[in-house]
Amino acid sequence: xxxxxxxxxxxxxxxxxxxxxxxxxxxxxxxxxxxxxxxxxxxxxxxxxxxxxxxxxxxxxxxxxxxxxxxxxxxxxxxxxxxxxxxxxxxxxxxxxxxxxxxxxxxxxxxxxxxxxxxxxxxxxxxxxxxxxxxxxxxxxxxxxxxxxxxxxxxxxxxxxxxxxxxxxxxxxxxxxxxxxxxxxxxxxxxxxxxxxxxxxxxxxxxxxxxxxxxxxxxxxxxxxxxxxxxxxxxxxxxxxxxxxxxxxxxxxxxxxxxxxxxxxxxxxxxxxxxxxxxxxxxxxxxxxxxxxxxxxxxxxxxxxxxxxxxxxxxxxxxxxxxxxxxxxxxxxxxxxxxxxxxxxxxxxxxxxxxxxxxxxxxxxxxxxxxxxxxxxxxxxxxxxxxxxxxxxxxxxxxxxxxxxxxxxxxxxxxx
Amino acid sequence: xxxxxxxxxxxxxxxxxxxxxxxxxxxxxxxxxxxxxxxxxxxxxxxxxxxxxxxxxxxxxxxxxxxxxxxxxxxxxxxxxxxxxxxxxxxxxxxxxxxxxxxxxxxxxxxxxxxxxxxxxxxxxxxxxxxxxxxxxxxxxxxxxxxxxxxxxxxxxxxxxxxxxxxxxxxxxxxxxxxxxxxxxxxxxxxxxxxxxxxxxxxxxxxxxxxxxxxxxxxxxxxxxxxxxxxxxxxxxxxxxxxxxxxxxxxxxxxxxxxxxxxxxxxxxxxxxxxxxxxxxxxxxxxxxxxxxxxxxxxxxxxxxxxxxx
Numbered sequence: 001x002x003x004x005x006x007x008x009x010x011x012x013x014x015x016x017x018x019x020x021x022x023x024x025x026x027x028x029x030x031x032x033x034x035x036x037x038x039x040x041x042x043x044x045x046x047x048x049x050x051x052x053x054x055x056x057x058x059x060x061x062x063x064x065x066x067x068x069x070x071x072x073x074x075x076x077x078x079x080x081x082x083x084x085x086x087x088x089x090x091x092x093x094x095x096x097x098x099x100x101x102x103x104x105x106x107x108x109x110x111x112x113x114x115x116x117x118x119x120x121x122x123x124x125x126x127x128x129x130x131x132x133x134x135x136x137x138x139x140x141x142x143x144x145x146x147x148x149x150x151x152x153x154x155x156x157x158x159x160x161x162x163x164x165x166x167x168x169x170x171x172x173x174x175x176x177x178x179x180x181x182x183x184x185x186x187x188x189x190x191x192x193x194x195x196x197x198x199x200x201x202x203x204x205x206x207x208x209x210x211x212x213x214x215x216x217x218x219x220x221x222x223x224x225x226x227x228x229x230x231x232x233x234x235x236x237x238x239x240x241x242x243x244x245x246x247x248x249x250x251x252x253x254x255x256x257x258x259x260x261x262x263x264x265x266x267x268x269x270x271x272x273x274x275x276x277x278x279x280x281x282x283x284x285x286x287x288x289x290x291x292x293x294x295x296x297x298x299x300x301x302x303x304x305x306x307x308x309x310x311x312x313x314x315x316x317x318x319x320x321x322x323x324x325x326x327x328x329x330x331x332x333x334x335x336x337x338x339x340x341x342x343x344x345x346x347x348x349x350x351x352x353x354x355x356x357x358x359x360x361x362x363x364x365x366x367x368x369x370x371x372x373x374x375x376x377x378x379x380x381x382x383x384x385x386x387x388x389x390x391x392x393x394x395x396x397x398x399x400x401x402x403x404x405x406x407x408x409x410x411x412x413x414x415x416x
Numbered sequence: 417x418x419x420x421x422x423x424x425x426x427x428x429x430x431x432x433x434x435x436x437x438x439x440x441x442x443x444x445x446x447x448x449x450x451x452x453x454x455x456x457x458x459x460x461x462x463x464x465x466x467x468x469x470x471x472x473x474x475x476x477x478x479x480x481x482x483x484x485x486x487x488x489x490x491x492x493x494x495x496x497x498x499x500x501x502x503x504x505x506x507x508x509x510x511x512x513x514x515x516x517x518x519x520x521x522x523x524x525x526x527x528x529x530x531x532x533x534x535x536x537x538x539x540x541x542x543x544x545x546x547x548x549x550x551x552x553x554x555x556x557x558x559x560x561x562x563x564x565x566x567x568x569x570x571x572x573x574x575x576x577x578x579x580x581x582x583x584x585x586x587x588x589x590x591x592x593x594x595x596x597x598x599x600x601x602x603x604x605x606x607x608x609x610x611x612x613x614x615x616x617x618x619x620x621x622x623x624x625x626x627x628x629x630x631x632x633x634x635x636x637x638x639x640x641x642x643x644x645x646x647x648x649x650x651x652x653x654x655x656x657x658x659x660x661x662x663x664x665x666x667x668x669x670x671x672x673x674x675x676x677x678x679x680x681x682x683x684x685x686x687x688x689x690x691x692x693x694x695x696x697x698x699x700x701x702x703x704x705x706x707x708x709x710x711x712x713x714x715x716x717x718x719x720x721x722x723x724x725x726x
Binding site: 164165167170194205208209212216302303304306307308309310311312313314317318321322325326328336337338340341343344348 | 525526529530531532534536537625652653654655656657658659660661664665674675677696698699700702717718720721722
């Protein structure tokens with residue numbers, strides 16, 4: 001086969017995948033629009049998410065430098081302070097996943113596969129010219145650059161210490177934040193001042209305030225979990241001021257409480273749009289996600305960055321702790337307190353069941369599921385582990401399991 | 417909100433304890449806070465001065481305790497407990513005038529955007545015994561005067577090196593405590609030490625919030641009796657996610673509240689009840705200050721988001 005033929009075939013495959021990604025996205029959006037709980041206030045978030053599948057178009061429509069980042073450990077506030085736009089490399093497209101199947105190991109995490117496929121499907125998109133930040137969370141993230149054959153000159157690694165409560169680890173992570181700041185300064189050729197960081201923190205504080213209200217609505221089972229996922233997923237692609245304004249408008253809608261649904265807690269691997277299969281199935285089974293600790297959803301804001309004064313060091317320290325100590329990523333070694341937050345929400349929200357979502361190939365959450373199952377069952381909570389992929393073929397099987405889980409929770413409710 | 421109320425309380429207390437005497441108010445001489453007796457026209461003063469005057473001899477008999485001399489030692493202690501018991505260490509965070517002075521200096525540093533000096537956990541642990549050493553010395557030296565003929569120039573040893581002695585009288589227009597006393601070697605040593613400590617502490621207070629509180633013997637004394645008080649600082653360990661806000665926001669960097677995962681009681685040795693940690697805790701009811709079991713203030717996610725708006 002001549003190089004020309006290979007190139008032509010690759011272009012055809014790129015075109016086909018891109019087209020399929022668009023169809024997949026449009027189908028999911030259409031499904032949301034057809035739901036009885038659809039409100040037009042969700043549209044701005046869907047528009048933002050449209051670009052989450054096309055980094056080329058995303059780059060064209062923003063007026064600043066784009067930096068791609070894997071995982072939420074890279075502080076969003078620093079990117080905002082540097083006036084660069086972050087593009088979170090987390091893709092939930094099944095079509096994109098297919099594109100990368102040939103170049104990655106068979107049991108690769110679907111999110112990694114999908115993100116790789118999404119990048120490969122872009123025409124005239126030189127991966128080696130993109131700025132990328134990799135916090136060293138799971139093995140897939142650590143090895144991703146090598147897997148994709150990217151040039152390391154444009155990338156920045158953040159060495160994440162896997163101990164949360166250790167003083168040395170905290171200091172190390174703070175150093176990593178300073179190093180990221182320096183790297184960003186080199187990109188934008190401008191220093192990031194104390195005022196820039198403060199303004200960015202303030203912008204995210206405002207967002208956190210609105211986000212807290214959104215969570216309240218969710219606890220009262222007034223909003224759909226698919227909508228919630230759409231809103232939280234959009235955060236890492238949107239301008240924060242715009243996101244806050246749109247969320248502020250969304251929460252003003254007079255939602256009604258859905259008393260007939262059974263509240264559940266969702267934990268585990270991230271749920272990335274357009275793959276909201278599990279959320280849709282849970283809602284179709286007359287259950288409602290009242291809370292979660294998924295890093296792409298409720299934990300996208302682990303809390304506000306509280307600073308002791310407005311000096312650069314104090315602001316950086318606040319950010320460092322917010323993205324390290326307050327993070328509940330399963331890759332941390334001393335992660336016992338992750339359960340505390342969950343149990344607190346379960347108690348306050350009178351939630352009796354936990355559904356644990358594991359993406360096939362996502363090893364940290366798979367390991368975590370065993371630990372959580374044992375602990376939660378000891379405390380008297382019902383636990384259901386759903387191991388799935390981006391495929392749609394296992395939907396019926398999941399529905400059956402969810403139905404059985406709902407019956408169990410219903411019985412507990414009756415007994416109490 | 418809580419911080420504003422606290423600041424108002426501190427300012428009212430400052431006016432009352434520094435200028436109260438001029439208004440005819442005097443709360444006595446057994447207050448559990450740094451209200452300095454060297455301030456002309458003060459509205460009450462620190463118990464540590466009376467404690468240093470309790471020169472009880474070792475030959476004391478049971479009858480002595482109920483004699484006039486004995487009551488002169490016991491009665492101030494009873495009054496101290498009467499003041500201390502209802503509020504416990506909230507006296508430090510909410511009413512102590514010297515703490516307010518430190519807060520003013522911190523405010524200047526914050527306005528200038530200068531970073532705070534951060535001590536490691538190990539350093540904090542090493543500094544902790546100092547306040548108890550000072551407490552023991554301020555009791556032992558007067559006992560030595562009473563029993564071992566130590567010269568009376570050694571009287572009031574802590575007051576003579578206390579940084580509040582030269583600083584607080586300044587607010588009443590008295591600058592005379594910034595001096596060296598050449599009367600004899602002991603007085604010269606005390607005044608020289610006082611100047612060095614005051615200078616060092618002023619620098620320390622500028623770079624480290626509530627720097628003096630790390631060494632305050634009154635805080636140590638109050639911590640010993642904290643169980644007598646109905647004030648409790650509790651943590652719901654099952655709700656703490658370990659975000660570390662409490663440690664970072666704490667003026668004296670108490671790390672035990674963040675790390676504690678067994679005991680409910682987190683009223684630590686250096687805690688002065690300023691409630692900064694409760695304000696910054698994102699967990700609902702995870703940290704709470706209680707009085708006779710009644711919750712005075714507890715943490716909440718909503719409060720935190722609203723506070724940050726301000």
